[in-house]
Amino acid sequence: MAKYQILxxxxxxxxxxxxxxxxxxxxVVVNLGLKQxxxxxxxxxxxxxxxVRSGVKVTAKVIEAAxxxxxxxxxxxxxxxxxxxxxxxxxxxxxNTPGGxxxxxxxxxxxxxxxxxxxxxQAHATIIEGRWDRKKFQGxxxxxKTLTVLGMGRIGAExxxxxxxxxxxxxxxxxxxxxxxxxxxxVELCGDLDAAVVQADFITMHMPMTPETKHMINAERLAKLxxxxxxxxxxxxxxxxxxxxxxxxxxxxxxxxxLDVFEIEPPxxxxxxxxxxxxxxxxxxxxxxxxxxxxxGIEIAETIRENLLKGTVVNAVNMPNVDPATLAALxxxxxxxELLGRLVSQLAPSHSNVVRINYCGKxxxxxxxxxxxxxxxxxxxxPVGSDQVNYINATGVAENLGIRFTESRLPEPxxxxxxxxxxxxxxxxxxxxxxxxxxxxxxxxxxNGRRIDAKPEGTLLLIENIDRPGMIAAYSATLGKxxxxxxxxxxxxxxxxxxxxxxxxxxxxxxxxxxxxLEKIEGISRIHVVAxx
Numbered sequence: 001m002a003k004y005q006i007l008x009x010x011x012x013x014x015x016x017x018x019x020x021x022x023x024x025x026x027x028v029v030v031n032l033g034l035k036q037x038x039x040x041x042x043x044x045x046x047x048x049x050x051x052v053r054s055g056v057k058v059t060a061k062v063i064e065a066a067x068x069x070x071x072x073x074x075x076x077x078x079x080x081x082x083x084x085x086x087x088x089x090x091x092x093x094x095x096n097t098p099g100g101x102x103x104x105x106x107x108x109x110x111x112x113x114x115x116x117x118x119x120x121x122q123a124h125a126t127i128i129e130g131r132w133d134r135k136k137f138q139g140x141x142x143x144x145k146t147l148t149v150l151g152m153g154r155i156g157a158e159x160x161x162x163x164x165x166x167x168x169x170x171x172x173x174x175x176x177x178x179x180x181x182x183x184x185x186x187v188e189l190c191g192d193l194d195a196a197v198v199q200a201d202f203i204t205m206h207m208p209m210t211p212e213t214k215h216m217i218n219a220e221r222l223a224k225l226x227x228x229x230x231x232x233x234x235x236x237x238x239x240x241x242x243x244x245x246x247x248x249x250x251x252x253x254x255x256x257x258x259l260d261v262f263e264i265e266p267p268x269x270x271x272x273x274x275x276x277x278x279x280x281x282x283x284x285x286x287x288x289x290x291x292x293x294x295x296x297g298i299e300i301a302e303t304i305r306e307n308l309l310k311g312t313v314v315n316a317v318n319m320p321n322v323d324p325a326t327l328a329a330l331x332x333x334x335x336x337x338e339l340l341g342r343l344v345s346q347l348a349p350s351h352s353n354v355v356r357i358n359y360c361g362k363x364x365x366x367x368x369x370x371x372x373x374x375x376x377x378x379x380x381x382x383p384v385g386s387d388q389v390n391y392i393n394a395t396g397v398a399e400n401l402g403i404r405f406t407e408s409r410l411p412e413p414x415x416x417x418x419x420x421x422x423x424x425x426x427x428x429x430x431x432x433x434x435x436x437x438x439x440x441x442x443x444x445x446x447x448n449g450r451r452i453d454a455k456p457e458g459t460l461l462l463i464e465n466i467d468r469p470g471m472i473a474a475y476s477a478t479l480g481k482x483x484x485x486x487x488x489x490x491x492x493x494x495x496x497x498x499x500x501x502x503x504x505x506x507x508x509x510x511x512x513x514x515x516x517x518l519e520k521i522e523g524i525s526r527i528h529v530v531a532x533x
Contacts, residue, residue, distance in 0.1 A: 003027050004308045005046045005068075009034050010053035012075045013297030020301050025309070041065035049304045051075060052082070060086035071095060071307045073300040076287060077388065079317055088318045095303050095315045098388055099154065100296035101287035106158035108286045109204055109234040112258035115280050116230050117142055117202075143167040148196050150216070151206035151235065152177045152185070153384055154400065159204055160187050171196055174401075176383035178353030178426075181402025191350050194224060202230050208385025209236040211531075219244035228255040234286045237261040246272035249279065260286050317390050333363060333420075334374040336442045339456055339532065340422045340435050341378025343444075346530045347431040347462070348379075348424035353403050355379055360410035360419040372407045375422055416445070450492035450501045458487060459509040462528040463518070467493050467500040474521050479506070482514045499525070 006020055008030045020028045029047075034040035034056050044050060044066040051073045052058060058072055060083045072082055074096040087094050115121055118139035126133050147163045149156045152174040160170045164186055172187040173196035182189035190196035193216065197203055203225075207213045217231065217240040231254060233240055242263050248254040256278040265284060267274060273281075287293070306312040313319060337357075344355075357372050376394040380401075389397050398405050410419070416436040423432035434446035435456070444454045447462065454460065465471050472491075479486060488505035509529060510518075518527055 004048040005029060006049045006051065006304060006308075007031060007044055007047040008051045009040065009043070009058075010051070010055045010075070012051060012053065012300065013294040015294055016075070016297030016301035019298060020305065023305060023309070026305075037061055044069070049073065049308060051300055051304060054078065054081055056081065058082045058087075063087055063090055063092060071304055073304045075293075075296040075300040076101065084318050093307065093313055093319050094317050095300070095307070095313070096317060097296040097299040097303070098315060098393065100299050101289075101292040102154045102158060104289040104292035105234055105286035106155050106162065107289075108260060108282070109155070109159055109206075109232055110162050112234065112260065112280055112282065113142065113202060113204065113230070113232050116232065116256045116258040116278075119278075121280050142202065145169070145201035146171060146199055147202045147204065148173060148190075148200035149187070149204055149206065150174075150193075150196070150239075151208075152182070152187070152401075153206060153388070153397075155234075156204075156206035157185055157400075159206065160185055168202075171199060173197070174383070175350055176352070176380070176401050176403070178351055178402030180353065181400075184402075189351070194221065197221065198224050198226060200226065200229055202232065204232040205235045205239050207235055207239055208383075208388060209238050210382055210385065212382065214238050215241040215244075217241065217245070219247070222248045222254065225254065227253055230254070230256040230258070232258045234260040237263040237265065242271070242273050246276040249273075249276040256280070260284055315390060315393065317386075319391070330370055332437070332442075333371045336435060336437070336456075337371045337374035337420060337422075338378035339442070340420060340433055341375035342381060343378075343456065343460070343530055343532070344422045344424050344431060344433050345379045345382050347433070347448075347528055349426045349429035349431060352424040352426045352431075354423075354425045354427070355398070355403060355405050356421075356423040356425070357405075357407040358410050358419075358421040358423070359407070360421070361417050363418040363420060364409045368407060371420070372405070375420075376405055379422070379424070419445075421446070444503070447492075447501065447503060450494065452490040452492050452501070452503050454488060454490045454503045454505060456532050457505065458532060459506045460530040460532065461504040461506055461510065462526075462530060463502045463504070463524060464526040465500055465502075465521075466523040466525070467495075467498050468523060471500065471521075471523055472502070475502075475518055475524070478514070478517055478521065479504075479510065482510065482517070484508055484510050484514060 005027045020026050031043050034043055037059055041062045044062050047066050048068050049071045053075045063086050069092050072094045077096055077098050079096055082094055084094050119137045123137040145168055147168045148171045149160050150173050152172045163170050170187040171190050173190050173193055179189055222244055258280040260282045261284055303314050357375050359368055373391045373394050377389055380389045380397055384397055419436050421434040435444050442456055444456055485507040486504050487507050490503045492501045
């Protein structure tokens with residue numbers, strides 16, 4: 001009988017270890033002291049699977065040192081400590097456990113809110129010191145207060161349930177949450193971030209870390225908040241500009257902050273927030289409950305067992321659930337579908353609750369399930385985080401967000417052998433992109449129904465404007481003046497409406513200041529910056 005070696009490099013629950021050890025074909029090696037890359041690489045040399053949490057880093061060197069490696073399992077959600085591209089290059093599947101710590105993190109965040117409201121940790125400290133300062137620790141009730149939840153995924157939804165049970169008014173901000181889903185959760189959906197936070201007495205954060213969400217709570221936004229607001233963050237440290245938050249706490253504009261995560265972990269001795277008043281801190285304990293650790297330990301053990309023994313892929317972050325032969329045939333379409341979904345997500349109107357995928361030509365003649373899931377994965381990566389969605393759970397994530405997903409075949413003939421059209425709609429506005437392969441290379445051939453021709457690469461700048469002389473010269477001059485080079489250009493004109501659409505491929509992404517300058521050009525009605533990767 002073939003033996004599979006499984007290296008457990010971070011602590012997981014005893015039940016998870018026992019489940020693996022019960023399989024006769026498994027040789028389970030528990031080695032928890034692998035902080036140095038060289039030591040980890042040496043220990044991984046004979047491993048067929050590696051199981052980690054967040055304590056060690058599975059680098060490219062570690063992966064390359066393990067020629068037999070088939071799978072890496074993350075007992076938890078985030079895979080920041082795993083070099084996923086290196087694993088993909090080696091054909092190693094990376095799998096996580098996205099649902100195991102939902103309740104524990106929601107409870108931790110809610111506990112921090114209550115501790116902040118009633119100054120519980122500070123009051124406890126005075127009792128230990130032999131003091132009895134009742135008047136010093138007068139708190140505030142959460143009943144009747146307005147809570148703004150930033151991010152209504154699994155954890156945000158669980159938090160909202162608890163807040164409503166405590167009599168709080170709950171306002172939700174999530175660009176990808178539909179009105180129907182918000183109504184079913186009993187929360188007020190707000191489509192604008194500033195409008196959502198300015199009315200809050202308490203703000204709790206449950207967003208993924210993306211370029212769009214980094215420092216979403218910054219000095220400018222903090223200044224707009226209601227004086228006396230309290231902020232809770234159990235998601236990602238970089239969502240808040242910690243220096244700006246420290247200043248707002250010092251001034252008293254923000255009444256308190258409770259944080260389980262920081263921009264730098266662990267925070268150094270000179271970290272600005274450590275000296276700020278009215279704070280409650282915990283060392284990233286969102287998933288640190290007996291139940292959560294047991295859940296993710298058992299779940300990742302089962303996942304690794306099924307993968308090694310049966311080739312089953314569950315909760316993969318870098319490949320679909322499909323056999324190698326099919327994957328090789330579908331590979332180009334999967335990658336392109338994911339790309340189209342990612343592009344449409346950046347053009348989609350707010351609160352889009354329908355995603356449609358239309359196939360035309362040969363690509364639509366076979367089973368398109370995996371391609372559609374690839375599209376959906378790309379569409380959902382920005383709202384929920386790339387480590388939260390994969391080919392397996394994409395439809396479930398969409399359902400949780402209230403997004404309806406449909407696919408169909410277009411009967412009319414096309415000038416192209418294969419077409420994939422991806423459309424997102426909120427019932428009022430719609431955005432769509434159509435792509436094909438030309439000479440083996442992916443091309444974008446339509447944007448919002450207008451015929452163009454562009455390679456999906458670099459940064460794309462979409463400009464809609466009145467079709468009149470001088471428009472191209474105006475925005476080209478603005479880009480040139482700001483050292484933004486145009487690599488390619490495709491123009492579509494609509495004589496009936498008198499409007500034109502231009503898709504520019506840029507070597508570098510334009511800054512917000514450059515976009516603001518472009519928006520001032522008379523005749524431009526809409527501008528979108530779309531990052532291909």
